Amino acid sequence: MAKFMDVHHGMKGVTAEQLQAAHQADLAIEGAEGVHFEHAWADPASGDVFCLSEAPSADAVQRVHERAGHRADEIHPVPLSV
Template sequence: MPLFMDVHENLPGATANDVAAAHKKDVEIQDQYGVNYLRYWVDESNGKVFCLVDAPDADAAAAVHKEAHGLLADHLYPVVEGS
């Protein structure tokens, strides 16, 4: 399945706890879209969040965020995992 990294910018005041709660909501509904949100990273000082997701396509990945909490990514990049 394709792998994507999404980037949320302009989230001033978002904390790691806030993002954990949003991620939990993603995980609760992701199966409906054939998506698997794998990991996320939070940059609290710059108001940015990065999410790594297996999804059939970018639209499916975005649909999960939209339904789960409404926080759509500003950018969604197809990526290939390396070591």
């Protein structure tokens, strides 16, 4: 499976509790698409949220996010990591 980094914009002021709730919503349904969300980060000042996942495709990542109620604005493949 491939790794993906997705970005959500417009979440200015997001709290740790809100980030955790959104991440848990993804985790609750990720299996239906064969996705695994590994980690999420947020910058409350800019409103950007980043999620790292392992998935069969970017479309599968987006379907999980859409069903969880927070569509990603960008999804980038991560072909190399160290």
